Amino acid sequence: MKKLFFTLALVCSLQLAYAQKPDADMQKAVDKALAATQDAKKAAKSGTWLNLAKAYMAAYNNPAASITPGIDKATFSMMFKEKPASVSTVTVAGEEYEKMEFSHLDVYFNQAGMLTVVDVTKPSVPGDILGEAAKAYAKAFELGAKEKDVAPKLQEIVEAYYNDAFTAYSLGNMAKASDLFKGAADWSIVPPSPERNDDAAYNCAFTALASKNYDRAEEYYNKCLANNYTSEGNIFANLSECALAKADTLSAKNYLATGLTAYPDNASILTSLINLYLQTNEDPKKIVELLDEAKKAMPDNASLYYVEGNILAGISDFDAAEAAYNQALKIDDKYDMAYYGIANVALKRGEAIIAEMDALDVREYRKYEELSAKLTETYKGAVEPFEKCYEVSTNPDVKAAAADFLKRLNFQLRGVDSKYQEAYEKWNAIVGAVGE
Numbered sequence: 001m002k003k004l005f006f007t008l009a010l011v012c013s014l015q016l017a018y019a020q021k022p023d024a025d026m027q028k029a030v031d032k033a034l035a036a037t038q039d040a041k042k043a044a045k046s047g048t049w050l051n052l053a054k055a056y057m058a059a060y061n062n063p064a065a066s067i068t069p070g071i072d073k074a075t076f077s078m079m080f081k082e083k084p085a086s087v088s089t090v091t092v093a094g095e096e097y098e099k100m101e102f103s104h105l106d107v108y109f110n111q112a113g114m115l116t117v118v119d120v121t122k123p124s125v126p127g128d129i130l131g132e133a134a135k136a137y138a139k140a141f142e143l144g145a146k147e148k149d150v151a152p153k154l155q156e157i158v159e160a161y162y163n164d165a166f167t168a169y170s171l172g173n174m175a176k177a178s179d180l181f182k183g184a185a186d187w188s189i190v191p192p193s194p195e196r197n198d199d200a201a202y203n204c205a206f207t208a209l210a211s212k213n214y215d216r217a218e219e220y221y222n223k224c225l226a227n228n229y230t231s232e233g234n235i236f237a238n239l240s241e242c243a244l245a246k247a248d249t250l251s252a253k254n255y256l257a258t259g260l261t262a263y264p265d266n267a268s269i270l271t272s273l274i275n276l277y278l279q280t281n282e283d284p285k286k287i288v289e290l291l292d293e294a295k296k297a298m299p300d301n302a303s304l305y306y307v308e309g310n311i312l313a314g315i316s317d318f319d320a321a322e323a324a325y326n327q328a329l330k331i332d333d334k335y336d337m338a339y340y341g342i343a344n345v346a347l348k349r350g351e352a353i354i355a356e357m358d359a360l361d362v363r364e365y366r367k368y369e370e371l372s373a374k375l376t377e378t379y380k381g382a383v384e385p386f387e388k389c390y391e392v393s394t395n396p397d398v399k400a401a402a403a404d405f406l407k408r409l410n411f412q413l414r415g416v417d418s419k420y421q422e423a424y425e426k427w428n429a430i431v432g433a434v435g436e
Contacts, residue, residue, distance in 0.1 A: 056129050057153075085101045165178075182200075185204050
């Protein structure tokens with residue numbers, strides 16, 4: 001999903017006044033336009049449907065009129081003469097807001113005193129106003145209205161659905177958000193809408209999944225897939241979650257296997273697949289078998305071996321994991337994450353040694369010393385691959401992580417040899433510079 005809140009353009013003139021009309025007037029205008037569509041002669045004219053669409057859109061816009069997110073409280077008070085029915089402090093997405101409730105809408109001001117969210121609670125006309133307006137515009141186009149007169153209006157409706165969906169999402173109403181994102185997605189593909197809104201389809205599915213509407217989530221995720229919109233592969237993990245919620249383990253596995261083949265570096269898919277095999281008491285090594293076909297098709301894809309290494313490291317098969325990472329490096333000797341994986345295996349071996357040391361009886365001091373020496377050698381073995389990772393990587397986050405580990409490792413080893421003390425000072429300085 002995108003950022004929870006978004007700021008629209010600031011109101012450019014303080015002379016704009018709040019001009020809400022009575023609901024009865026808005027309903028009267030809609031009823032009059034609807035009545036015209038019941039007349040056979042008038043219903044055959046595109047202008048009749050354009051007038052109906054305009055009446056609906058006027059009713060939709062009426063409660064908020066010229067109120068726009070981004071203004072401060074003083075400006076809002078000048079533009080909006082109605083007194084709030086209540087004022088309270090609420091927490092939304094971990095942040096505090098001042099909430100004012102009015103007859104037709106609630107408004108939320110952030111801690112800087114800026115209007116952030118406008119939530120219409122009582123529309124001037126009941127029902128799906130945007131949907132009815134869109135239907136009227138589509139009918140007008142069908143009857144000969146010009147594309148240049150209809151397409152921008154449908155786009156406006158899609159954007160209105162989308163913005164309202166984010167308001168609902170930001171306020172935690174996932175079911176309502178899903179309905180509104182669905183409206184945006186559906187109307188973005190109705191002629192003459194100028195552009196399909198794949199974000200809306202994805203967000204419709206995302207919020208449907210959050211509200212446990214699994215059928216809708218699966219439907220709209222699959223629509224995204226049909227349009228090659230995969231959210232960098234995350235959609236396969238989401239589809240797997242839908243399938244599991246419906247107790248369809250086989251489909252869940254198939255979604256993840258397909259996703260892993262197409263996006264071998266996707267951590268969400270990999271984690272979901274490992275967890276699924278563990279939950280079903282199956283051997284996670286079977287996942288490696290799923291990679292075999294991909295390896296045959298892409299023998300020079302180092303990422304496939306990196307994924308295999310991660311799977312094996314996750315089930316503590318360290319020797320096999322190292323072999324997989326090394327195979328990745330045979331294909332690409334500048335593959336930073338393969339070096340990172342080898343170093344991480346060394347750290348995991350160290351964790352196992354420490355656990356063994358902690359389990360010893362106090363009298364087993366010789367065994368303790370043996371394990372301590374083994375731990376030192378294990379830490380030494382992690383230094384070089386982390387250094388290579390730092391050397392070849394172009395990713396600032398990967399370099400920062402490698403540098404931090406090198407700082408910690410050399411600190412642990414500083415008593416073994418003076419070179420580790422010198423290395424600790426070097427990496428400590430690098431980590432410090434990155435943090436500034």
